[in-house]
Amino acid sequence: MACLTSREGEVCLARPTDGSSLLVARLLEAAAQGDEGLVRALIQQGADPLYQDAEGHNALMQAAAHGHEGIVGLLLEAGVPWNAIDKEGNCAGDLAVAAAHESTAEMLLEAGMRAELVLGALERKLGGQPPAPQHQYLQQRLQYDAEERLMDAEDRAVMMAWEGPLMEAHAHAICSSGGDVLNVGFGMGLIDEAIQRRRPRSHTIVEAHPDVHARMLQQGWDRKPGVRILFGRWQDVLPEAGLAFDGIFWDTFSEYYEDMQEFHALLPRLLKADGTYSYFNGLAADNAFFHMVYCNIASAELQQLGLETEYVPLPIDCSNPKVWEGVRNRYWQLDTYMLPVCTLTVTAGDSGPPAAE
Numbered sequence: 001m002a003c004l005t006s007r008e009g010e011v012c013l014a015r016p017t018d019g020s021s022l023l024v025a026r027l028l029e030a031a032a033q034g035d036e037g038l039v040r041a042l043i044q045q046g047a048d049p050l051y052q053d054a055e056g057h058n059a060l061m062q063a064a065a066h067g068h069e070g071i072v073g074l075l076l077e078a079g080v081p082w083n084a085i086d087k088e089g090n091c092a093g094d095l096a097v098a099a100a101h102e103s104t105a106e107m108l109l110e111a112g113m114r115a116e117l118v119l120g121a122l123e124r125k126l127g128g129q130p131p132a133p134q135h136q137y138l139q140q141r142l143q144y145d146a147e148e149r150l151m152d153a154e155d156r157a158v159m160m161a162w163e164g165p166l167m168e169a170h171a172h173a174i175c176s177s178g179g180d181v182l183n184v185g186f187g188m189g190l191i192d193e194a195i196q197r198r199r200p201r202s203h204t205i206v207e208a209h210p211d212v213h214a215r216m217l218q219q220g221w222d223r224k225p226g227v228r229i230l231f232g233r234w235q236d237v238l239p240e241a242g243l244a245f246d247g248i249f250w251d252t253f254s255e256y257y258e259d260m261q262e263f264h265a266l267l268p269r270l271l272k273a274d275g276t277y278s279y280f281n282g283l284a285a286d287n288a289f290f291h292m293v294y295c296n297i298a299s300a301e302l303q304q305l306g307l308e309t310e311y312v313p314l315p316i317d318c319s320n321p322k323v324w325e326g327v328r329n330r331y332w333q334l335d336t337y338m339l340p341v342c343t344l345t346v347t348a349g350d351s352g353p354p355a356a357e
């Protein structure tokens with residue numbers, strides 16, 4: 001999947017198609033009215049099921065908005081993408097949710113998961129590479145600006161102060177046992193400050209960017225109680241460290257869903273039994289339904305690794321345009337943050353690798 005994990009603000013969109021005939025107008029109307037026979041006949045007569053009108057609506061959106069599940073199934077089978085969006089940025093799933101057609105929304109959620117998982121598997125098979133290698137980010141100069149943001153050289157926000165309450169909640173989740181805690185990605189140190197307030201037995205921080213690392217040293221993080229800093233990419237410094245933790249948080253920048261999957265694959269080794277894992281959940285966070293699909297995909301994949309995920313909804317409001325002034329990547333658009341709390345469920349007797357201290 002080519003989706004970025006979080007902060008770069010990109011979504012996977014379907015393309016609109018052109019279509020001029022009367023047939024397509026009738027197709028949209030028949031889909032809205034629930035006339036499955038007519039929808040089928042119109043497609044057989046050549047109406048393009050992918051057609052989107054001037055508002056960006058397609059037949060799948062019309063059927064979903066009215067809860068016509070038979071037609072939704074038919075159009076998905078005909079190849080209409082689950083994630084086409086209209087001019088207002090809504091996909092068929094958003095419209096089904098808004099109209100409280102729960103089982104229609106569930107159908108589209110499953111279609112979305114299936115499509116994204118197949119796409120991901122295909123990309124892995126074809127050896128797809130992320131388009132922007134991370135070393136470009138790691139070589140850029142970063143700046144901690146007066147608006148309480150960490151910005152890169154291309155005006156992308158790496159971290160922003162409005163996330164403070166979220167970081168507090170993540171710290172609460174991963175420090176629940178008071179044991180050995182790992183944070184991957186220091187940024188502005190918001191979660192690390194919240195972790196320090198909870199006085200865990202040990203507090204390991206992994207950070208790859210030299211400017212951020214310099215800031216950590218300048219602020220004396222290497223001298224704080226229980227703190228160990230591992231400077232380098234987590235890919236390079238963690239697998240060989242031979243450490244295990246009671247709580248882990250992952251929040252990096254300029255990495256892709258594939259990187260996150262790679263990190264998740266380490267969790268059975270990095271987490272102690274009953275340990276808690278959490279991550280910054282910015283997956284496809286500019287559309288509520290896409291976000292829901294990715295939350296489901298992530299929890300299904302974590303389950304295969306032995307982790308049970310619960311999403312705790314937290315209200316969040318960062319809609320004030322001032323917050324995003326001068327920021328190129330508006331990476332958050334939603335009003336609810338789904339905080340993942342993932343617990344490793346290990347069978348008795350499986351003690352894992354040695355503890356962090």
Ligand SMILES: C[S@@+](CC[C@H](N)C(=O)[O-])C[C@H]1O[C@@H](n2cnc3c(N)ncnc32)[C@H](O)[C@@H]1O
Nearest residue numbers: 185187188189190191207208209233234252253
């Ligand atoms: C979004 S910020 C983390 C913000 C942090 N949660 C906070 O509370 O301030 C992401 C951080 O991850 C670091 N990072 C990016 N890729 C990394 C990698 N592969 N390994 C370690 N750190 C990485 C970035 O340099 C940046 O400091």
